[in-house]
Amino acid sequence: MNLTVKTYPNNSVPKLTYDVLIENQQDGEVSATVIGLPNFKGFGVTKEEAIEKLIQLLQERKPEIVTLEIERPQTEHPWMKFTGMHKYNPLFAEVLEYIEAERSQIDLQNETK
Structure with a gap:
């Protein structure tokens, strides 16, 4: 300090x-x-x-x-420790594709309303 x-x-x-x-x-x-x-x-x-x-x-x-x-003490943002934790996970790309498909489906539903 x-x-x-x-x-x-x-x-x-x-x-x-x-x-x-x-x-x-x-x-x-x-x-x-x-x-x-x-x-x-x-x-x-x-x-x-x-x-x-x-x-x-x-x-x-x-x-x-x-x-x-x-001066306030310099502290790391609490979520920074999770940054990149799934970088080498072989299923990460599959999870991203799933999230993208779900978002597209929700967008289509919202457009038809």
């Missing part, structure tokens, strides 16, 4: 964008949570304060997002 990790040099790091869930808590506080990252949560008296604390947390922890490209 090949694994490629795409990273960016520090001077060209793209901005990270996050979807944030804002919730009013029962104690009157507001929470701001990064969706999909429940450990990244900020609390405040107002929505703005909760978001600001969340931003501070993200800047302190310096999360990094990398893109992984994983």
Whole structure:
């Protein structure tokens, strides 16, 4: 399995964008949570304060997002092991003739309908 990790040099790091869930808590506080990252949560008296604390947390922890490209393992098609298995069978030509005759008969029946 090949694994490629795409990273960016520090001077060209793209901005990270996050979807944030804002919730009013029962104690009157507001929470701001990064969706999909429940450990990244900020609390405040107002929505703005909760978001600001969340931003501070993200800047302190310096999360990094990398893109992984994983190649699928090369596997043989499951039917390939049967390829040519009747190549030297003396009856193979006879079987092919039988199949061809049956197909011709079915084609004739379909034409007359």
